[in-house]
């Protein structure tokens with residue numbers, strides 16, 4: 001049993017045959033098809049349609065989605081294992097995978113109608129279409145409830161107006177889960193969720209973000225100008241949007257924790273190999289304590305993150321039957337794993353020194369990619385807020 005000071009964290013983990021199978025399949029695809037093109041797509045910032053399609057064909061875009069809706073029907077541990085493997089090869093592919101699985105498919109499978117699951121989950125889970133999630137606006141990031149975009153009901157449809165920003169996958173997305181205000185007088189209780197089709201009139205894309213890292217996971221603003229969304233594409237009831245957004249982010253944060261572990265593991269393994277091979281002052285550099293102790297800290301933080309993330313995955317899995325929230329577990333896993341990814345990538349550049357600063361070695365990319373895990377789906381400061389509020393029972 002893995003325990004924290006205050007709460008039981010769930011049973012220890014034994015991987016099943018099915019877990020090992022998806023881990024190996026994801027690893028083979030990641031190392032054979034994704035790793036060789038990662039630097040090229042990082043440089044160009046283009047969306048990697050071909051490899052993403054292969055991920056979809058393998059079931060990696062809807063790992064936890066029921067087979068009834070075109071998914072792989074596996075559990076959350078399977079999702080985490082596959083996310084680690086893909087992100088270890090390229091965190092941008094990990095981001096694309098995470099948004100499709102956790103923020104789009106999971107949201108609609110959990111809160112949607114039968115018709116919505118058939119129309120929107122099936123194509124995304126099977127990799128035929130791309131999904132996205134849009135909460136943030138230019139003037140509201142961490143304070144997610146303060147949004148300016150509006151939806152007004154007119155008969156059997158809503159008219160959407162406004163601008164949303166930082167939408168991962170949006171340049172390639174067919175469908176986007178959008179959160180917007182239907183009744184500003186009610187604050188967060190006035191937010192409603194809609195499934196938007198990107199080929200309809202009134203929808204357009206705004207500026208693309210010229211990002212530091214995960215550059216192949218394209219990100220842009222989206223703009224609504226009298227976009228008409230049929231009422232049957234509302235997810236949940238009017239006013240339920242904020243709670244849906246938060247509950248979905250709990251699931252998303254487990255995926256980002258796994259993505260961060262992938263980056264940390266890649267950084268650690270590259271450093272270990274370099275420390276074994278590179279010589280200075282007549283010794284292999286790993287024999288110097290200055291390098292050896294860095295490796296010890298990287299390994300320890302990496303394994304601690306893995307345990308926290310498995311624990312969050314088990315809590316998420318259990319919530320499918322109990323309905324219990326796993327907010328605390330998800331935030332702790334995301335906080336620790338993202339700070340570990342940044343720590344490990346930072347140490348990896350330092351261990352590699354000059355070549356670590358060069359685009360000829362992948363640790364430079366790991367360093368740039370790691371940073372986003374401390375920012376998106378809730379900054380580290382927001383995770384600390386969520387964790388402390390949960391522990392103090394303030395929410």
Ligand code: CAA
Pocket residue numbers: 099133134135136141142143144145166167168169188242243246247249250325327375376377378379382385386395
């Ligand atoms: N599950 C279910 N309900 C939840 C919840 C959760 N995890 N968290 C909060 N709620 C509920 C509360 O119980 C409360 O309900 P009542 O009104 O019935 O009491 C309601 O939501 C409001 O909660 P708070 O009072 O705690 O809300 P707040 O305004 O103080 O905000 C916050 C809380 C934690 C700061 C939240 O705003 C937050 O998580 N902010 C960060 C947003 C974020 O992660 N943005 C990233 C977006 S996605 C992205 O990164 C881009 C991408 O494409 C990947």
